[in-house]
Amino acid sequence: MIKKWNEVRIPEEKEIEERLEAARAKLFDRQIKVKEGKIPVLIMLEGFGAAGKGSVLGKIIKNMDPRFFKVETIDKPSEDELRKPFLYKYFRRIPEAGRFSFLDGGWVDEVVSEKLHKGIKEQEYRARIDSVKRFERTLSDNGYLLMKFFFHIDKKEQTKRIDKLLSDKNTSWRVSHEDMWQNKNYNKYIDAYDTYLNDTNQSYAPWYIIDAKHKKWAELQMLETIIQGIDTALMNKGNAVPILQNVFPLQPIPKLADISLDKELTEEEYRAELDICQKKLSKLHNKLYRKKIPVVIAYEGFDAAGKGGNIKRIASALDPRGYEVNPIASPEPHEKNRHFLWRFWTRLPKSGHISIFDRTWYGRVMVERLEGFCTENDWQRAYNEINEFEKELSDWGAIIIKFWVQIDKDTQLERFTLRQNTPEKQWKITDEDWRNREKWDLYEEAVNEMLQKTNTTYAPWVVLESNDKKYARIKALKTVIKEIEKVLD
């Protein structure tokens, strides 16, 4: 698409000036509307070296209040980023509602450069494209305005600009080795960019090719495009977006009511098994660490189902330098102002580490659904968004273990009453717990829907029958061991 982009003739200088003035004033106005409308705006600048991205961006932000935007330059990934999934470094940089983020360089650069320099395989390239498409779509579905600009100059112009920069010692430092290499391999680059742009040119996040030969014209194109983008986003504000057809392989799973909860272990059986399992897990953890395999363990369950004690039995078998437990409470304001998965993306383990989540992203389709903390459209969309999220983790190589810790209603009442009547346990029981209990049936319905819609082959649920906590703990340990062994073998 780069090769056949230039369909608009450059207007006369005078027309450009007039339109620039109008557009600058409009951008000033629209930034306020973006803030008031709480729209998060992510603007990506990509393109050829020396095409003038930086200088155009510099002019554009002159029309804006510095409190409303942030410019992020994406350089080589850090040590930490290299040990996270591909999308991590981008997901963690998404703006808050009402703010602009300008990304100078982004996922394009990474994918295209690696394709050309490291020769990543077709299958790996495809997986990246799929990740990018899903990422961009889920941002858009969650109200983000995502705008993608590609600054284009031809080879001759690039050579001319590089030569000019090099000829002056005050500017020569601005020409990188990468720029030189790109200029030498211009044709290879244009092919790779073109393929990439075609592959990621989505209706919800289209590419705009900026004719960057003429600087004011480049600025005008970008300004006018941003303004129409903002106007479109304002129009879409608050509207539901379509729920997508499911494309993930699902496996049948029984309903909660059909799960027998009478499984139990004696104290002796428990002690013996616990000891064996924890020793085994401890060894496996070392191997995982050396092989740099990440593990994500997710816990969900009714109040007082025994999640805490269960997690403790797993954690105590692990080397503390190699795992974290993430207790998930209700989101803080800066978390609420971003995509609901942001606070989980930013809590992922490094490769070789284990992250245990005490409550998870599934809150979206349980408590947030039932308490009305999100719209119906939000939680209906979330099943797919969660399946996509877990697919990213799985493709990254993570072992994903999802526990539903199950008890029956009577058992919950017993445990609540015990907590209430035991002074050192009273902190564990709140009025909210009692209120949730009243909604047991609604929760059960939501959980059944959740289990059914997110029981993917690559991240299946495991139900822990926890009327007997001992049984549940051993089952959890054995499950974790089995899943790790499967991957290590």
Next chain:
Amino acid sequence: MIKKWNEVRIPEEKEIEERLEAARAKLFDRQIKVKEGKIPVLIMLEGFGAAGKGSVLGKIIKNMDPRFFKVETIDKPSEDELRKPFLYKYFRRIPEAGRFSFLDGGWVDEVVSEKLHKGIKEQEYRARIDSVKRFERTLSDNGYLLMKFFFHIDKKEQTKRIDKLLSDKNTSWRVSHEDMWQNKNYNKYIDAYDTYLNDTNQSYAPWYIIDAKHKKWAELQMLETIIQGIDTALMNKGNAVPILQNVFPLQPIPKLADISLDKELTEEEYRAELDICQKKLSKLHNKLYRKKIPVVIAYEGFDAAGKGGNIKRIASALDPRGYEVNPIASPEPHEKNRHFLWRFWTRLPKSGHISIFDRTWYGRVMVERLEGFCTENDWQRAYNEINEFEKELSDWGAIIIKFWVQIDKDTQLERFTLRQNTPEKQWKITDEDWRNREKWDLYEEAVNEMLQKTNTTYAPWVVLESNDKKYARIKALKTVIKEIEKVLD
């Protein structure tokens, strides 16, 4: 994506039977909901020859009421279809609301076969992919449920099945030359299919790969997928869909109020010019016909602006065998039950012909908008849908000329009064015309928005100043001549 599709193990025979029974009953139930919900459903079956598409489809429709569905086999394009844009043969086959269409073969086959047999160029292939993506998206945006299935078998299985069919003279006729060629070139085909599936795997219309080695399992996968698709469509029913960012090159255009309407011609000038222009146009029409270039001329304008007389002056210069005039009234029920552009797709000229539209697809953003015949989301979306439609025509090679026939309010009143008072003109004036006149300002606002948002470089508007009808007629003729000459040169 074909190569790594098989993520679900085939269940036991018994489980397949149980799930089949449940799924068949559900489909029976869902077809009623589809009818009641007025959802149009388009199901496409693609895949390798001898993969058993036909036999699975035969089983699926057994669960359905024959009044609710239609099976269409897409063969080689007809003579008429070859003289229409690529999407024509598919657009004309879209189902009515509440009905299912099963397409056995479709746009995939055409694109992939032509790629392999005729070696269409990369740029042509890209253009087709873009067309397909837009087509599928606009259907989805307009409430269509589009489901795409690819029936997959490996080379060994295909060879086995073909051999078996050939060995019996009662079935050997079912093996086509294409099937044989495909089996011989299986690896080429799988690569081409894989690329195509990747290129068109959209969130709003994803591909489903059906493991077709085992027939009952194939049927089950398809049934269960269709059911979740229908459930998703029912959930989306009636919801707005996001308005898209504009990606088409637009040119500035003045507002109606800023257009001076005092241009006029004397009777003598008019007569002389008319004669010259019509002769010229007549000759050009012959050339167009020989060069097989299609022309679309669209007329819009206020009531009594002089559209009819203007069209007459164009038409009378043309060879009647090479043009049609399409007067566009309000849509009939079978038209209203389809995508709003369907009745225009089915009225396109053949290559070498001229279609003149007296009122057009722009009704969506004028009368349908102002009279509430469509939702706000519908008409807001339509600017882009129209730009896409005209892009298809332009890429096909059509010359597109769009006239806005402009008069001022006083002139309209004069002409209305004259019509009212002249017995032989009274049929031309209705109460509706007077009612529309009361909404002049609202119409003017809608027209200004329309002109601004659809004045693309490839299909720009031409305003005909028609306070003096003579002037407007000559300007129209000259415009048509100029646009045709531009292309013929």
